[in-house]
Amino acid sequence: MIKFLLNDTVTEVQSSSPSLTILEWLRTTTGKKGTKEGCATGDCGACTLLIGEEITNNKGETHWHYKTLNSCLMLLGNAHGKHIITVEAVALTKYPELGDLHPVQRAMVECHGSQCGFCTPGIIMSLLALYINNETYPGKTAAIHALGGNLCRCTGYNPILKAAEKAFEYDRAEEPWSAMAIKFKESLLSEPQENALPYLEDNQRKFYLPQTVSQLVELTATYPEASIVAGGTDFAIELSQHLLKPEVVISVSQTSELTQFSEKDGQFEIGAAVPYCDFVDALCTTYPESKELFERLGSTQVRNSGTLGGSLGNASPIGDPAPLLIALNATMDLQSVKGTRTIKVEDFFTGYRQTVLAADEVIAKISIPKRSESLKLACHKVSKRFEDDISTVCLILAVEHANNVITSARFALGGMAAIPARAPKMEAQLIGGRLDTKTFMKAGAVVEKDFSPMSDVRASANYRLITTQNLMQRIGYEFSQAIPVNNITTPSARISHASL
């Protein structure tokens, strides 16, 4: 059985398909149809809802934190112990007039932020998260980040941006939900036995939510053919697009050992099931160069549930984290009942969507070594659209140098081959070279020795090659500071422009 709080109602579910998403569940079994399906692939945000979960800070204090998720990507089973808030619960009266609306709703009405209204419930939920998590208007950049995963085809977004600001101008609305959640959690804790291993079943089909890694590896040993899921942002797309009906689904999303994150002496250990939103800020303090990469990975909703374990486990050649982890020489722990082995991330991929992971193994954690003092890091993502788009090319270059002579180079690219791959020929060109534009352009010139990329729906092979070369030139300028950096205006200028 799983148990969660749906708005103000404690909800128990035991028999349900293991692959049911919250969106399907809401729309087909609860009669709550305010949450819309616009794509079922995480791209439009019409299905956005809030998920509340209990967070413990490093002093051991707990509080309930609410964040947005795409309900078309989240499996029902993963809701165990959480608080789901849907659009129906935002206004506190049944037949509200303008004055009875929540400030985010009222602002949307007053700014004319809805036209056809189909995107609107999702926009309301993203605005609500922005509102709950900020006492005052956090600025346009934050608003754009909060809403980057919500598409609207009608308004052109201007009124929605205005509404984001205006919501903070009314009297502040109380947040009534965490009080309900605290009560719910108490009741959940009072029945520890029942919740030792939450599950769902539908005839022979099963969903398991192991709470400990030993439960987890036991399960993967018993069901080696089972599907593993973490945040579900890749997995749920397999379900909705390929209509898969897995017999057994094992979710790592609440396995306590896999949800730990730590930073010690500059070394990062990131549990495979830690969502991006919980480690990116800390990581970017040490690696600020990667900030744009993470800010542009999917949308806020995707980053609130997606994990490194999922990204690597999915083994897509166009995932953004893998090139970064390879360039930073990260390792990963693979665990099964037989024990744990540690391998380099770059050795994990063996072919298009193929990895060394054994059927009964899970990715337990990812470790990033301490940053070397002379490390220079460049991260570039090129895509058709700035927000929420998959990379055409993702390029990560990490070099170390002594007296401006390059001593080591780790150059990893996504989108250029069947797997996220290093560029040995270009690296060789760099090593021993001076840290100047010429060196990088020379390395760029041999890109074709390392890669023969594909032409696909995102771009042609030629574009990928030229862009890689041109980016090497930019990196040369950046690293050698041949031109003042603000004169180069990297693409990240786009988002700052958009939010001036």
Added chain:
Amino acid sequence: MRHFEMDKLQARGGSVGKSKHHESAIKQVCGKANYVDDFAEPAGCLHGYPVLAPVAAGFITSIDTKEAESLKGVVRIFSAKDVPGKIDIGPVFPGDILLTDHEIEYFHQPVLFVVADSYDTARKAARLVKINCEETEAVLDIHEAIEKQNWVRPPHSLQRGDADSAIKSAKHQISGELSVGGQEHFYLEGQVAMTQLNEDGGIFVQSSSQHPTEVQHLVAKILKKPFNFVTVEMRRMGGGFGGKETQAAPWACLAALATYHLESPVKVRLARADDFRLTGKRHPFYNHYTAGFDENGLIEGVHIEVNGNCGYSPDLSDAIVDRAMFHADNAYYYPAAKIVGNRCKLNTVSHTAFRGFGGPQGMIMAELIMDDVAAKLGQDPLTIRKANLYRPGRDVTPYHQKVEQHVLAGMIETLEKDAQYWERKEAIKAFNKTSPFVKKGLAMTPVKFGISFTVQHLNQAGALIHIYSDGSIHLNHGGTEMGQGLNTKVAQIVAHAFGVDFETVGVTATRTDKVPNTSPTAASSGTDLNGMAALNAANTIKDRLIEFVASHFEVEAESVEFNDNKIIHAKGEMSFAELAELAYMKRISLSSTGYYATPKIHYDRAKAEGRPFFYYSHGVALSEVEIDILTGENTVTRADILHDVGNSLNPALDIGQIEGAFIQGMGWLTTEELQWKDSGELASSGPATYKIPAIGDTPTEFNVSLFDSANPETSVFRSKAVGEPPFMLGFSVWSAIRNAISSLADYKYAPDLNTPATPETVLNAVVATKQWAADNLGANEDTQDEGVSHV
């Protein structure tokens, strides 16, 4: 006519001209606005899903449904044989086949229809059907279609004067070509319909459609029943944009077919990827031109050919390519013009209506010509645009309609000043000289868009108004609400007519049994037509009430006024509700229909002459962009818009339409790229690969103003249509990107820039421009960044 006088009524504090919020806004923000998929399903509701063809062209040799049929929950699989009436659901011309049993004409064409007890099962079963075919050669390239003269409809041309000799005798000649990309509507609510039997044996259809009447007719025709057998209801759509004008009908027809045979309610909802694959899009075009002009850049003659990729069937393509031709002048006078339009047949889904209806694909040629002429003469493009505008004496279009309202010159002048075109242009030039990788561009483009359906009989509408005896008003009209605020505006018009509060008027779902024989809500005409019909209905009742008040209170009819929820006459006043009650007691009819047909319009297609448009809407946009010449990435940093909506019925809704249309136009021209595989299968089949603008793409600075001027024609309260015209303001973005790239050749070269201008397309244009500069401007063209090279 008194009801066209805006000022007087406004002075009385009426509803028209106020920024009322959308009639459903509160429901929408609470998740309580229902769309077809949200209505409670009737007991026993089944779900249907189409089975799709596996090739782009060929003939079906055999079909194996065994595996699908054995799936638990599958109820029945329908084929063409099960259709008792017409199988062809072409809206104007034949050619759109509901289910094909023989010839396949596009990849994913529906072949069968699976009905099952759940959505998942129906979808799954549809994929288990095996269709074997004999493949034939598919035409997937528009150039091949042109060469083979593969048309869905015969070519048409417009001619004024002798274009070819005018071009020849002009001082300068220039020519160019352009591939214009298509566009997926991506209405957020996908195609959906639900059907059930009503008590009297007929079929009740709920469909997310811009054209309920056509759905009604087609359902009746496929079932071989009279139109009154079918009732269609449509409360609201989650976006339409033209994509639910004809494209909503097949799903309603399929559901109705199953309901008819199975006597069960049936729902059809397309998953997003299938919505992309199975429904028509904005037509991609391939166009070219030759123009002759004088030393000042004044056009003397043009020859433009537009070729629309219509897909496999005519659908609405005849009128769409016509509109492209009608707009190949945009706002500019061509003393001599020849404009040819071809309707190319390709093996893809049949392309269809999309905001602008072909207009944008034609109009872009005019903007291409202006930029090309400017580059050729080394002049500022805005100067060239201004010189060529229609003005008195130079005011006849290639289809011989006289342009009578000349506001664009003034609008351009205003925006030029307010948004500091010339100062910014200089600043940008200076910036580009020193910025190595990022270049800025600036462009101002006008829009002149003809309003009316070019198919004359569609320019009519009906409405129905009831006043209940408590004074509350029920309004119904033939238009459909898809977010544009039609219901809000029409309710404002009716409230205004009766001098009552907006809230007094309730609008209900569009239904074919309330207002019959309606036109699609399209061509921006929703308010013009339905607003006028509703006003006429209101005035019919109002006249009755005035007559009644005059005789009952023995006052002059002229003294009776409706204002402030009251009726005021020479001897006193009473509330509107009291009047309604009194009129009811005195047996005065409080219900009326209203009807409207647009006057003045006509077009003789054989002669290619006439007045197809009642009036023109205008707009001007100035966009500033940045491009990255290393990657081709681009962004709009500022947009300023001045747009003509006549007397605005609702400024907030009008601005909403303008902003939304501009962003949609910008998306069409930049990030939204449709791609087909060599097999003819759509490659960009979902939002993961097809990128519409996201929130960060909204220009940082985005100023929209309404141009304050009454429509010279007698439209409803002298307002103007607003749905489509601002879409084409997006050209300013495309032109600004070209301008930014041109800076690499000292603005002496205007690079080819096919649309959409994706990073890849822009980078290619950058490379070509640098090459041109190297060849034509000598070695020192690149001094500011000698290091920058491109493969």
